[in-house]
Amino acid sequence: MNFDKNENQEMIAQMVRDFAEKEIRPFMRKWDDEEFFPVDTMKKLGEMGLLGIFIPEEYGGAGFSYNEYATALMEIGKVCGGIGLSVAAHNSLCTGHIYYHGSKEQKEKYLPKLATGEFIGAWGLTEANTGSDAMRMAATAVKDGNDWVINGTKNWITHGLSGDVSIVLIRTGELLDSNGITSFIIEKGTPGFSAVKIKDKLGVRASETAELIFENVRIPEENVIGEVGMGFKQAMQILDGGRISIASLSCGIARGAYEASVKYAKEREQFGQPIAHFQAIAFKLADMLTQIEAAELLTFQAAYLKDNNQPLTKQGAYAKYYASEVAVKCGNEAVQIMGGYGYTKEYPAEKFLRDAKLMTIGEGTSEIQKIVISREILK
Numbered sequence: 001m002n003f004d005k006n007e008n009q010e011m012i013a014q015m016v017r018d019f020a021e022k023e024i025r026p027f028m029r030k031w032d033d034e035e036f037f038p039v040d041t042m043k044k045l046g047e048m049g050l051l052g053i054f055i056p057e058e059y060g061g062a063g064f065s066y067n068e069y070a071t072a073l074m075e076i077g078k079v080c081g082g083i084g085l086s087v088a089a090h091n092s093l094c095t096g097h098i099y100y101h102g103s104k105e106q107k108e109k110y111l112p113k114l115a116t117g118e119f120i121g122a123w124g125l126t127e128a129n130t131g132s133d134a135m136r137m138a139a140t141a142v143k144d145g146n147d148w149v150i151n152g153t154k155n156w157i158t159h160g161l162s163g164d165v166s167i168v169l170i171r172t173g174e175l176l177d178s179n180g181i182t183s184f185i186i187e188k189g190t191p192g193f194s195a196v197k198i199k200d201k202l203g204v205r206a207s208e209t210a211e212l213i214f215e216n217v218r219i220p221e222e223n224v225i226g227e228v229g230m231g232f233k234q235a236m237q238i239l240d241g242g243r244i245s246i247a248s249l250s251c252g253i254a255r256g257a258y259e260a261s262v263k264y265a266k267e268r269e270q271f272g273q274p275i276a277h278f279q280a281i282a283f284k285l286a287d288m289l290t291q292i293e294a295a296e297l298l299t300f301q302a303a304y305l306k307d308n309n310q311p312l313t314k315q316g317a318y319a320k321y322y323a324s325e326v327a328v329k330c331g332n333e334a335v336q337i338m339g340g341y342g343y344t345k346e347y348p349a350e351k352f353l354r355d356a357k358l359m360t361i362g363e364g365t366s367e368i369q370k371i372v373i374s375r376e377i378l379k
């Protein structure tokens, strides 16, 4: 086993760090307060290759692997979980779905634009009544001539409003038929397709979330991804990879909370000495770092499996489960270490905690990860 970071990882980490300090940190509080999704910042991330990190160069991507993708998300997560979530959803869900399951024509048409940030990507599986129980979705697509006609809604969709292209999972067969769901590509502006922004989220507020509405939306057959009926299985595979991105982002948020805590604990004096000198605080830091390092190892292990085309359902799930819970713990401890200050927006701890909480929910809750892991153990 080699634990050294490779040259690309070092280079990407430095590049993302510089970008985040200049283009994200100065504005993230304002974006968070105003729930503003900075499309311009996303475009800049696209120009740097961060919206097509694992897409090959022939399709306009950076041509890196999941290893580098995980590294980039860890760095962004240290600064802003909201922007990190947008980068993750764009790369592994929308762009990844077209890359792994799309036809040559679909890849040539969409990937160069998605990978460079000309297009922002969205991905829709969840509905208002079907989150964990994704297969019970109600939105339907019915064949009419050469078109499919879609009706229904999708909910909690990252970039649902700003997305230039959305991949949506829609029922084309019987309820609860695992071969009865199909993936479609829908472009912004398609008649009958609209979106409404979801407001007042606890965290990741710089990342746009929306409800998608389909009213007799006509989609040509050429926008079906892969085979009709294979959408659910494609989505499960996409989520296997997506969960690595949420694990990576969680590691970044956790480390951001930890680093802010160390700085505070060394500066803040009580009883005549820095609070870091008290074991009550120092042990919190020790616990945080130990868990972060373990979460990173699980995450890089899952990324390694993905890069080597090995099964990763179980490893992706426990990386996501563990790392997201560690992120919440670290955010919580950061608030505790900073005391009253940590409870205010003047200090970064509360935002780490709010952003971290979504990590235990999105792309499958911690409870769903335990279902996935236990099924893999017992099958």
Ligand code: COS
Pocket: 125, 126, 131, 132, 133, 134, 135, 178, 179, 232, 233, 236, 237, 239, 240, 313, 362, 363, 364, 365, 368, 371, 372
């Ligand atoms: N890769 C490929 N295929 C998979 C798979 C995977 N990781 N996981 C399941 N499948 C296949 C199964 O093999 C099964 O195929 P058959 O019917 O041909 O045997 C089919 O998909 C249905 O799987 P399963 O019976 O396990 O479906 P369930 O309804 O029991 O659901 C869970 C399984 C709960 C794991 C799934 O619904 C899930 O992940 N839910 C959470 C969804 C989620 O993460 N939503 C958040 C989206 S936010 S971006």
